[in-house]
Amino acid sequence: MLNWFNINFLKRSVDRLFEESRIYRLIIWLRRYHILILIVAILVTSISTYFCLRIRLESNIISLLPKNTPSVKMLRKIMEKTGGFGDLMVLIESPDLELSKKYAQEILPEIEKKDWVDLAYYEIDDTFFRKNKLLYAKLEDVKTIKQRLDEYITEYKLRENPFYFELEEEPPRELDFSDIEEHYKGKTPRKYNASQDGKILILVIYPKGVTSDISFAKKIYAETLAVVERHNPKRLHPSMKVSVGGTYRNKLSEYYTIINDIKSSALWAALGISLLIIIFFRRILSILLIGLPLIMSLSWTFAITYFFLGELNIITAFLIIILFGLGIDFGIHMFTRYRVERKSGASLDEALTAMVSKTGRSSFTAATTTAFAFFSLTFSKFLGFSHFGFIAGTGILLALLSFLFIFPAVIATAENWHLFSFNKRFNRGLKVETDYEQAKPSSMHKNQAKPFFLIICTVSILTIISLVILPSVKFEYNFKNLRSKSPETRKFNAKMRMVFSEARDPAVVLVDDDEEVRNVVEAVRKKIDDTKDSPVAKVRSILDYLPKNQDEKLKIIKQIKKTLDKNIQYIPDDKRKKIDELQKILEVSYVTKDDLPLAIKRPFLGISGTKGQLVYIYQRHSLLNLKEAKRFAADVRQIRAGGKVYYSSSEPIIYVDLVQILEKDSSIAVFLVILVIFILVFMDVKNVKYSIVILTPLITGVLWMIGIMAATGIKLTIFNMVVLPSILGLGIDGAVHFYHRFQELGPLNLKKVFFETGGANFVSSATTMIGFGGLLSADHPGLNSIGVLAIIGMSTCLLATLTLLPSFLMVLSIRASRR
Incomplete structure (x- = not known):
């Protein structure tokens, strides 16, 4: 437990690190070796990128649970044994079942030759069941067959006796088992994998690999598709259609959906963030200056991810987009401060020193607070939380380091190469005043607090409403609504269920x-x-x-054979057909x-x-x-x-385990994140009251987010629940920057703080929202829900920070001036 002395020591240590004299010496060193620093950074980034490209993507929900979870351990064993419940299906549609069978027979030999095929079939050889039909009959029915045969033979033996006569003439007894045969109609396995109307036939292929091996899935799907394309079905009938599906195809579809979502989301996020920064700084070069350190930090982050985790899961796969929006916040705040200092007449060294010592100090607090808030998620057994927390926390710290040490070298290089100058065009729209007015006790009046009290009351009412409707937020209980399926996959599965109606999970x-x-x-x-x-x-x-009862049935069958062997001569030739049919099914064994x-x-x-x-x-x-x-x-x-x-x-049981872990861990995660944020903010400001003030808008924004969810019917899912603790870590950044700038300039300069730091906060939040907003273009419904909830949460936290935090700070300042 941190005591007051430890907190003071840590606070003084951080303050010493960011002393202007120390930072000035650092800037001089960075300026002197800026080219060497950039060369080393680029070299490290190149090596890191190599490892980034080796990270696996696990799109299965199994990857969201620890490997030692009983259901996961069992499922992995089962997947090794079965090939991951994996199959490929060649679905043949035609108006005639015989034509479909002919096509299946054409491609079957070629498919069976593939070294990855364990079994391929479209029909079940019913010879086995026809041969052993007596063994599969009920014991009572086998006894009835023997009894009828005995009675039949007995009667014919009597008729052969010359002394036999009938009191009443009756026709000879017929050997009839039709009533028994009727019992078993439709009870034996069907001969073909066909729909009842015969218009669909499915060739099922069981591969030797596992569905989680994407490379293997790509290979077998491509090879199967190639076989189908070589055997053009239109040759047999113009309306014949053939498609390839099954669990391997479904996994591939989900994988490609995620990959395409990453590409499209990254593109839109990068374009949106770049455009926003260019508009804010009004110069294209700004995105290049800020983007280079950021891209380096992303490369380092995912190289570390490769060594520590080795894979990305379905939730962390999009962190590259999200971290792009998060990491760029440091660049926006620091570059804004650098431009302000340069415009005010500071030299390059002075501007870089102020940028790192002042804004860098605020960024340090914001980054460590956000990073450790994310790191607190690593306790969770839900790997969507723990891996997300590890990667996001690491990414934010590396982004901070990159902007503290690489960014000054980038700016120094740009200025040395005369890539920009501080003229009117470069600073258009940037109004800088350096004579800040400091508040004096006599200059503050209690009437000035009224507008701020009104804001606090309005915010309180909205928060109370959110708390009242909070219990109506629902959880998404239908897993189907969270699964990624293309229209083609849905159509294929609907047709497949016309053949295999039994549950497949x-x-x-x-x-x-x-x-x-x-x-x-x-x-x-x-x-x-x-x-x-x-x-x-x-x-x-x-x-x-x-x-069942094979021993007893075999004993009776043996007796039947013996009876026939001894008495076959008594059966008339014209009655032998039924006996011959019976004899064919008597040659059976266990x-x-x-x-x-x-x-x-x-x-x-x-x-x-x-x-x-x-x-x-x-x-x-x-x-x-x-x-x-x-x-x-x-x-x-x-x-x-x-x-x-x-x-x-099974996958549904895995899903249940995920939800139960989430139900347990989510509330703990939120509590831990709030606790970590409070401790780190307190270490920075060294004042309980102001720590609570900084934290209050953040919690208020989260409550508003949940209120909006309740009002609009947005549901919590196993995917977007990661947003709840994440928003707390993300939202604190703007509040810390605003507080430090307010303390630096004083309450009488609130307008300047609001438009200068508040503007940077707006752009920073906007870039983060754009980063998450890239997920809005995702086809995967679970990932899409992350984007929706994150944008709402970032918006509400930004609004609360820009309204509630200034109001609290002004009210406290006015009260202090009256003492």
Whole structure:
């Protein structure tokens, strides 16, 4: 715990670092070696850029949870076994199923030759089920078949007896099993992956890789598409259409959506920020001067990210855009101060010294406060928070260092090369006055406080309204609304569901052997029976595809064979057809898992050569609704069976885990950020009252943001929740700069402070908003929601800072002048 002495010591240490004499010596050194400094900085940036380009992008929501989370550990094991639940599907549409089958048969051999194909099929060989139909029949039905056969043979044996006669003439008994056969119609696996109307046929391909490997996904999708294009479907029928989809295609679609969103968002953000800076400083060169140190700091940041994290997740992928907007704030404030000093007649060394010692000092407080606010997020198990906090905090500190040490060298180089001069054109619109009027106790009157009290009252009313409607803010419970899907993907999935209607996101349990399969299945079925309106619909394993009571059935079948062998001569030739059909299905043996068709066993046994088996637990209701997903996850996340605990997993369960961690960590994150900001601001101003004054507009702005969410129906999501603690860290920057400038110039110069520092605050906030605003062009709905909420939050915090903070400072100054 920091005590008063430690805070004073730290405050004095920072003040000494930014003493004008020290900074002046630093500027002289930077000026002397400015070319060497730039060469070294560019060299370091070049090396950093190499590592930046090696960072992986993880677009899966699994990347938002720690790897040691039980559901994540299980899902990764399952993905290794199954290839990430991965499949590719070639969807064939035509008016005639036979034509679709012909096309599938054409491309199948070429696809099967690919070294990455584990299994490809469009039909299930029903020879196996036809051959073993007696083993798959109910035991009672097998007994009935034997009984009818015995009665049939007995009757014909009697008819062969010369002493046999009938009291009443009746036709001979017919050997009929049609009623039994009727029971099993439609109960065996279908022969083709086709829709009921036969207009859609799907060729399913199971690759040997995993869906998280984007390079592998690109390769197999491209090769499959190439096969389809080589075999033009229009040859067979003008209306035949063929498309390629499946989970690998979905992952690629999401990946490309994110990449395209990054590119478009970065472009719009860069253009918007550049235009704003050019307009504010009224010179194109300004964006080059400010942009160079910023780009360097971004390169250093993501090189560090590569070494410490190695990857970007779906939320941190856009930090390059956001950091561009955040880091440039230091450049705006410092370049503004530099221009003011130069216009007032200061030399280059004097202007750079004032820029670093004064504005650099404020930037140091703002940067460390914002950075440590972000670093406080690293405690969270939600990697969207912790990775965001680490990268953002690191980026802000490196941006500060770049502007403190590289920016002066950049300006010195520009002036030495006569890239700009301080003439009327350069400083157009910049009005500078150096004779600032200091407030005196006798010059302040209590009537001057009335307008500021009115502002405080108005702000208080708006804040109270926000607090009242705050509970009506809702959370986005439908995961479907947060998933990125192209129109083509939606159309493909709709057609695919006409063939595969069963849920494709069941919970999956990985077990070692048949005994464990039976234990897990029994435990789940008991849960279903014991729970009223259970969220679990059914459980399925490979054992469900093995015949029941095989030993008893084989014994009866053996008896049937023996009966036929001994008595076949009694059956008339014209009655032998039924007997021949029966004899064909009597040549059976015990069926094991290995005997099943590959298309049946592959989903349960996974990629060839991997150990273990999979058990699938299916939900009763759609898991896209988080409330139902929570019920389902609570029922199946842990399964106790046979003295062991098994963990199930699936993407919906991962999503539930994410939300539960967020519900726990978000409030802690907000509290920690406020606490860290307060401590760092207090260390800077060394006054509890003024620390609260600086912090109040920030909290007010966040409350207004939440109030606007409640009023407009904007929902919280697992994506935009990262904005809540982030806005606190981002919003403090302007308040710190405003406070320091107000203390420097005094209350009688509020107008100058407002238009000079407030103007810089406006531009700085605007650049940050533009950085986040780049996300508004994102197709991914979750990322889009980050942009919307961040812009609202930055706007409300800026408005609160420019209204509430000056009012508090003026009221306190007026009260002080009356003492």
